Amino acid sequence: GAGVSQTPSNKVTEKGKYVELRCDPISGHTALYWYRQSLGQGPEFLIYFQGTGAADDSGLPNDRFFAVRPEGSVSTLKIQRTERGDSAVYLCASSLSTPSSYNEQFFGPGTRLTVL
């Protein structure tokens, strides 16, 4: 079946602009995660959704970052007043949310954001 998809694959914007990044999880996966990966580093957690609600947003760096998942499927990560330091690859992952502890996460191809 289809994996996690993310659009756009690349986004170049100017400092101060607003951007939206989209994630389409694997069908039936109720848990959705956003991570950010800077060059030479491992991915770092931003926010996690269980269904429509944000279960943990402790990784968001500041209030310029916001994410929604209004219908419990597609999610959008929104960044206001972008700064050059926001440049990174933004990764989305999804997993089944089962009563058992089996919750393997599957990642999308990422969106490479460049802020000029």
Place this chain on the structure above:
Amino acid sequence: GIQVEQSPPDLILQEGANSTLRCNFSDSVNNLQWFHQNPWGQLINLFYIPSGTKQNGRLSATTVATERYSLLYISSSQTTDSGVYFCAVARSGNTPLVFGKGTRLSVIA
């Protein structure tokens, strides 16, 4: 929070050689995953292995949860194995993954 340390940070192998990558973590976990990040940046799932041993072709992994480490074995390495290998853990089932810094593997012909 949980700390994840991977070693070695860099590894260069001749094609056909075997290697072992290590992941140490600082607390008990219910999720441990190994990924290969290919040159295009895609994270490819290798193993979901919070405990025990699994094998998939030339790759195998072992996690000793009580001693808080996991090992990834690559046998008969090929140039296509090149890339960055990440270990990631989570304390409980649905919580976010904490990644190590990765091991950058280069396999030369």
